Amino acid sequence: MMLTLDHIRFEILRDPIIRHFSFTLQRGEVKTLFGPSGCGKTTVLRLIAGLETPKSGKISSDFQKIGFLFQENRLLENLTAMQNITIFMEKADIPAVIALAAKVGLTQGDLYKYPTELSGGMAKRVAFLRLLLCGCDLALLDEPFVGLDRDLRDILVRLLNDKIEQGMACVLVTHDRFEAARLSHEILFLSPKGMKINHRVILPEPLSSRDSSYEEKIVAREFQGIHYYE
Numbered sequence: 001m002m003l004t005l006d007h008i009r010f011e012i013l014r015d016p017i018i019r020h021f022s023f024t025l026q027r028g029e030v031k032t033l034f035g036p037s038g039c040g041k042t043t044v045l046r047l048i049a050g051l052e053t054p055k056s057g058k059i060s061s062d063f064q065k066i067g068f069l070f071q072e073n074r075l076l077e078n079l080t081a082m083q084n085i086t087i088f089m090e091k092a093d094i095p096a097v098i099a100l101a102a103k104v105g106l107t108q109g110d111l112y113k114y115p116t117e118l119s120g121g122m123a124k125r126v127a128f129l130r131l132l133l134c135g136c137d138l139a140l141l142d143e144p145f146v147g148l149d150r151d152l153r154d155i156l157v158r159l160l161n162d163k164i165e166q167g168m169a170c171v172l173v174t175h176d177r178f179e180a181a182r183l184s185h186e187i188l189f190l191s192p193k194g195m196k197i198n199h200r201v202i203l204p205e206p207l208s209s210r211d212s213s214y215e216e217k218i219v220a221r222e223f224q225g226i227h228y229y230e
């Protein structure tokens, strides 16, 4: 399985948002787009998902099913949390959803609430479970842990790692250096305009062996002098 973006150019009202951006991703691989706000990271996810069309360049993929965890969750308001989670499952396995939901601190009662009755962090977990259970082999994750505390984030990271070990590939967009260190096989550091790749960091250690001390070590080693968000 392979995703390839080859010299992509994308414009909005003739303003070049993305210029000559090239990128590849294989089965079981996680690559992170790390760069300043507004540099075009979400736009790249939208291009991969086919929600935007490049002005020039080529996108090819033989992944079978794409899952997209949007920054703003995008739960369907007229469906319960349970209905939102199961909507893309080939066969809704309710006991499996209840068991997985319990792992991330959602009760059975929570699963029968509507999105307007959920807190921001609960809605994020519902959207995350929908992604984990949708059967995708390529996951596009746009700031997937915003609004979640560290313990919950660690639980979700473990659940995501299980899927990655089974072959799911991910493109991760995050502002969080620790998240990038924890989850990436490769981090692309991007320029403020045009999605130019300033440099890359390859992290070969298996994801399952990484913990908070690993995150701290990588952040201290690789993010020195990166002040986009301070």
Ligand SMILES: Nc1ncnc2c1ncn2[C@@H]1O[C@H](COP(=O)(O)OP(=O)(O)OP(=O)(O)O)[C@@H](O)[C@H]1O
Pocket: 012, 017, 035, 036, 037, 038, 039, 040, 041, 042, 043, 044
């Ligand atoms: N619908 C739109 N209309 C006009 N300009 C847009 C639109 N969507 C995005 N842009 C512009 O495209 C650029 C890239 O936006 P994008 O959301 O991809 O950035 P980002 O790196 O994901 O930002 P953030 O980290 O803040 O989420 C920005 O300069 C933004 O102003």
